[in-house]
Amino acid sequence: MTADTTPAGGSRALLRQRRRRSVVRFVRRYRTRRAGLAGLAALVLFALVALTAPLTVGxxxxxxxxxxxSPLQAPSGAFPLGTDRFGRDLLGLVVWGSRVSLLVGLLAAVLSVVIGAVVGITAGHFRGAYATVLMRITDWFLVMPALVLAVALATVMSRSLGTVILAIGITSWPTTARLVRAQTLAVESRPYIERARALGGGHWHVMTRHVLPNVLPLILAQTTLMISSSILAEATLAFLGLGDPTVVSWGGLLQDAREAGAVSAGDWWYLIPPGLAIAAVALAFTLCGRAVESVLDPRLEVAR
Structure with a gap:
């Protein structure tokens, strides 16, 4: 009985040990990327600000x-960032707006990457007419401006956070699909894929047990990069007046400032704080994404 159970248990223990080693190796290599650490520290700070907003500002x-x-009051001791056109504290609005902007950016990026990963893996695995049709659809989305498509979707649908997330997610997946398909083709050309098929492995087994683990690093890196793009897209849609009017976001604050004439009136405190917040969080996610890419693919570090 020992001879029957030990190999299986030993293989599972070996697999867990390899995974732990991979995580430790990833953390050690990531710690050598100063830009990535700076981006991670900034993201932790933004996350804490967003999570504690109900306690800090209410x-x-x-x-x-x-x-x-009073409306459009300049920064003072009572209001460090001034007030908006309704007399609300801009510091509190920027802090509260981080919840919506980060949430929309994260969910839209996840939706985009999931669609792109599914399309890329299936197109790279099945090939033939199925892959041709998917790639032509992907090419159509690539040549069409994503912002124009997102604006069109947000215009014809109801104005809500769900609409913004859907509009960004279903218009920004083609790049991920192309990258994942290329990686899938490279993985499926390896000998162990042929052995898996010869041993009776079906399509689902090959895609989930062999292809997906090999493309996951690429998907992870692409997700971190897509979050920054999604946050910028959400801010753009809100600035154009296509966001949810019932919630406060950084893009919505910029749109309110534009409607209040803050640019022509010189009310800089109405424009700079939300703009800097958008730029800072987008830069932080980009730094983390680049660091993850260089850790998972050392060839990028050599190329630089």
Whole structure:
């Protein structure tokens, strides 16, 4: 009985040990990327600000009926970042807006990467007419401006966070699909894929047990890069007035500032804080994504 159970148990233990070693190796290599560490520290700070917003500023900061200040009040001791056109504290609005901007960016990026990964893996695995049709659809999305498609979807659908997430997610997946398909083709050309098929492995087994683990590093790196793009897209849609009017986001604050004439009036405190927040979080995700790419693919580090 020992001879029958030990190999299986030993193989599972060996697999867990290899996974732990891979994680430790990834962490050690990531720690050598100073830019990646700076981006990670900034993301942790933004995440803490967003998670603690109900405790630090409270949900009442978004109300317009009981605003504590006068409209468009310059920064002062009572209001460090001034007030908006309704007299609301801009510091509290920027802090509360981080919740919506980060949430929309994360969910839209996940949706985009999931669609791209499914299309890329299946197109690389099945090939033939199925892959041809998928790639032609992907090419159509690639040549069409993603922002124009997102604006069109957000215009014809109801104005809500779900619409914004859907509009960004289903218009920004083609790049991921192309990258994942190329990686899938490279993986399926290896000898162990042929052995798996010869031993009776079906399509689902090959895609989930052999292809997916090999493309996961690429998917992870692409996700971190897509989050920054999704946050910028959400801010753009909100700035164009296509976001959810019932919530506060960084892009929505910029749109409110534009409607209030903050640019022509010189009310810089209405424009700079949300703009800097968008730029900072996008840069942080980009730094993390580049660091993850260089850790998972050392050839990128050599090329640089």
């Amino acid at each position: 949900s009442g900061v978004t109300g317009v009926t009981d605003a504590p200040g």
